[in-house]
Amino acid sequence: MLNVSHIETGSYVNGTGKRFVIWFQGCKFHCKGCGNPDTWSFETKTLYTPHELFNMITNESDLIGITFSGGEPFLQVKELVDLAKEIKDCTNLTIQSFTGFELDELVEEPQKELLQYVDTLIYGRFDSSKPQNNQKIWHNPKGKDNWEFNNTDIEIDLDINGNANLSGFPDKEFIEMVKVIQDERI
Ligand code: SF4
Structure with missing residues (x-):
């Protein structure tokens, strides 16, 4: 099973075009200034089989691809390979992934197999x-999608209760400003 922190079914700041983004739960790197410290713990959040996630992805319309984020996707590489393979075998969707690993640390199987399916990898300790x-960019020479990573985009999603969910790369000041606006709303 894949341990997932949260999912965004249609994001525009985590890669090329509209993307289904999965934030995995659990990360050992504890990078300086990480924007997702809630995903560090290895507690069980929501568990999905690779095929359940595949079905959720293919139920969405107008997607260009999928993005793996974290938490650390490559710490769940064994099952993530199954999801990535099914996506590549059965759809035209591209795969982009973030990882805290350096490229030369991804040399074992099944890490190498997962890399085969990734079109663009944003890698290195944040x-x-x-x-x-x-963070550095690796484009798969056999990939279909060369995302030129831009770490300035920000997306704000509001739920039906008006709660804001930030995605992308907001700085500390921006996060504080949104928090103040949220706290002050009637
Ligand atoms: S690898 Fe990513 S999720 Fe893990 S601590 Fe670093 S920035 Fe945060």
């Missing part, structure tokens, strides 16, 4: 004090 947050 460090908010460094340019581009210390």
Whole structure:
């Protein structure tokens, strides 16, 4: 089973075009300035089989692809390979993934197999004090989609109760400002 923190069924700031984004639960890297510290713990959040996630993805319309984020997707690589393979075998969707691993740390199977299915990988330990947050881009030479990673885009989704969910790369000031607006709303 894949342990998932949360899902966004249609995001526009986590890769090329409209994407189904899965934030996995559990990360060992504890990077400086990580925007998703809630995903570090290895507690069980929501469990899905790879095929359940595949069905959710294919029920969405107008998707360009899927993005794996975290938490650390490659710490659940064994089952994530099954999802990635099914996506590539049965759809034209592209796959983009974030990882805290360096590229030269992804040399074992099934990490190498998962990389085969990823079109664009944003990799390396996140460090908010460094340019581009210390993240690098790898484009799969056989990939269909060369996302030119831009870590300035921000997306705000409002639920039916008016609660804001931020996605992308908001800085601390922006997050605080949204929090103040949320706290002050009637
Ligand atoms: S790898 Fe990603 S989720 Fe994990 S601590 Fe670093 S930035 Fe956060």
